[in-house]
Amino acid sequence: MTSARKMLRRGRARTSAAALAAAAGILSVMLGIGGSASAEPAGSTHAAATSITFVDTAGGANFQQFFKEIIPQAEKDLGITINYLPSSAPELLQRLQGGQANQDVVLLKPDGLTSLTNAGVPLVYLQARRPKIPNLHLVADADIKSVLGIPTHGVAVPFWRDQFGIIYDKAKIKNPPKSWQDFYNRRNEWAGHIGIIRPDATSGGGRIMLRDFLLGIGLDEKPPFSQIQSSSEWTQDLQKLRTFASAFYKPAAGSATDLFQQFAQGNVWITEYAIDFTLWSRDQGLLPKTVGATFFKSATYGGAAYLAVPGNISVGQKLAAFKFINWLLSLKTQTRMLTEMHEYPGISAWKKMPASAFKDIPTWTTVQAFRTPLENNDLYTWLTQNGMQLLGG
Amino acid sequence: MRRMLGRTRVVRLSTVTLLAPALAYLGVFFVYPIFVTLRTSLERTGASGYSFDNYRAILGSGYYWNVIGLTLLLAVATTLASIVVAVPLALVLRTHVRGHRFVRVLVLTPLLILALISALGLLIIWANTGWANKIIASIIGADIQVDYTIKGLIVFYTWLYAPYTILTTLSAVEAIDPAVEEAARVTGATPIQVLRRVTLPLSLRGVRAGSILTFLLAFEAFSIPLIAGGNHRPLAVVVYTEATVFNNFPKGSALAIVMAVIAVVVLVSYQALSTGRQRREGRT
């Protein structure tokens, strides 16, 4: 090899090395500038932090507006900064599994809570923190015991309790059904105009409707799911469900927004969905003014949104989180939610609630009679994964 | 290598050095996450240990092959539709007809709007009682069902992704020296022959670059089919559903790997074919 070539090679190698070194240098500087994500408060372990992040995976636009209005008040009352972050349960789960510790208070739907507990994400046992969260005494014990039939041992406390009902367009339907059986028998009156959200959508409305129908025609969801599946009633009930589903408007809505759009277009006349969200949407002019609600005497989903505190945050953050949860469970906040949002509070202090709040929605005594929370997680999961097949899709 | 040319010193960076930044970046921020995905895809749902179960379930199931077929159908159809729109449009715009400046800007506007929002707008326009059908009904007397159908998805995809093809085709067409076409005409070629033998081949590079982009975007499309696909759910939506709604990350990951492999195969074949053809027709 000639010396010229050797020089060439060395020169090239030197240049390459220099370039790579420069790249590495730039990269490390950039990462240094990136800085640390959430600044951990440097205070002592017994002082509450001064800033928390509140992640909301349960609220629609209605509640996002509500939170934006009440959070400044909370910040003033508690003297801390509260960062409000709307998100969704799958994303939250991925962050927590990835080890991120900048979520202090989370608001979860029931299936969000069970997916966190099933994945083994540690949550603080709020029951044991009663001294720090005095307002817990306003919450009925039964509401902290279990969710979807899975005992949660008090890691979460309900913030609100939502109620589903039958929504229909009064201009198109003069005589709505009185029960699920009635709905099934008279389905051809509204064939092609019964709306439903896809059971495999992020929103749970569709699979809840399927479960409620099954309960309404006689299915008992208390036994373990394997037992239910092997019974003869199961096959018959599924057949009835398929027949019922043949009267649905197709294609099934991809989301609640889509479903409401179908109402607006006049294609869908009747469905089952959350009453608070529907009434609020009607008031905002996003649904025809002729939309109203009715309730069957049984087998109608009633759920809740749960507040929880991830276990992987510092003690200072936890103390601040407890203060915020206590504020959210206060009589003042809960009453405001009932009157402004048509949403049942998580606490049970009915004698202290104004009677005027129950103009558009039934009283709690009435609702409790037919309200059926999700009790069988396996059934619910099965409906999630197989619901579309039942709908013929 | 240093070359002295007069007072000029040219330091020539080696090819490896030039390729290094992108490869290193993608190595850190893409290859590593892909390995995480690969490892997840080999996990068993609800059991420990690794296996190819997920892949077996996907490749052995008619349902997933249908999904793959649908995704490819949509991507290819959109790419073809985009080319069919782009070439005549580019040729027309080149002649600077009245309003051509407006159309040039218009072509880029679908890029400015979030895909989620354009899905919403498209759904509204093409609904059975939407504006488009109102116009169509007054012409042919009946509605056309567009929303939630496959042809509807192609219409929507084209709206969103054709601009990439149109832009590059337009650039290539405008780069053609009119003198070449003039030379062909002068020597007796008819307008059609000029088009086929001179103009179109010269614009091929532009069509190729843009249509690759259009194909890729249509293949991985997510927002539009999620909202407007109805029962037609291409790969990206199914991956999302498996991972986040069914919480089955192993299966979702396996599906994503399958998706990537298919795309690479299609792309490499397309590149090889079109480069081969270009070499045969003589590089311009």
Add this chain to the structure above:
Amino acid sequence: MSGLAAASRGAGASASSESPARMERIAHSTRRLLVYTVLLAFSLYIVGPFAAILVNAFGQGWFGGRWLPETWTLKWFRFARTVADLPTLMTNSLTIAGLAIAISLAVGIPTAWAMAKRRVRARALLMALILLPRMVPPITIALGVSREFYGFHLVDTHLGIALAHSILIIPLVVLIMSATFEGLDDRVLEAARVCGARWTHTSWYVIRPLVMPGLLAATLFGFVTSLNEFTLTLLTYGPRTVTLTVETYVQIGQGFTTIASALSAILLVPSLILLVLIQNHIKPENVVGGTKGI
């Protein structure tokens, strides 16, 4: 287009009784009419959804297949202002997009040059590998990226999200700029060298104007990609870095199309301005082609 040419030729050829000039004029008018109709249909096709979004953003009660909403209102914009802190959202989105483009150009341009000007073994395969990030749905690398970023303390930082977006933009830059560089005639560069120009001088005065259209196109596409990106952003953002897309996705997924429409309507204004400004500078003939006439 060939049909039109044939029509004009056919019309001209069969003109035995009519004057050829008159037939030519009729064919010419027919051709113009056809062209204008096609352009009009195309314009409506593109403009339609924008109009729908605007009407949706300003209207209330758009039901039952009416042509227009029942009433007009500004309340969605007011709602957008209270629920979504718009100035912060826009600042976040624009900052992240700017950072992402800077990173992507810095990393992607050298590679694009190599792919265009140097002999690279297995070029097709390498190009396919570089484009791979655009073929895999973001959700699959999102988890790995999120874990990596948490380790590097990049979560909830503008730089972090920009780095995540760059994963998707670098392939675009390489794809577009390699096509642009391919069209850059070597003879022009050689001519500059022969004339004794320094490398920096050549870059600024010779290379830059020729590649500017491609650069602008890559910038525009990269900007759009970053603004639209939400899967990776959803896993790497935090309270300090909420972007417009994340907010819109949350609104439309759990909430209201009208509010999302209002947010988009607001975004359209600066985007259109940017587009018109850039349009004057992208000389279309040079994005993918080289120089004319050499």
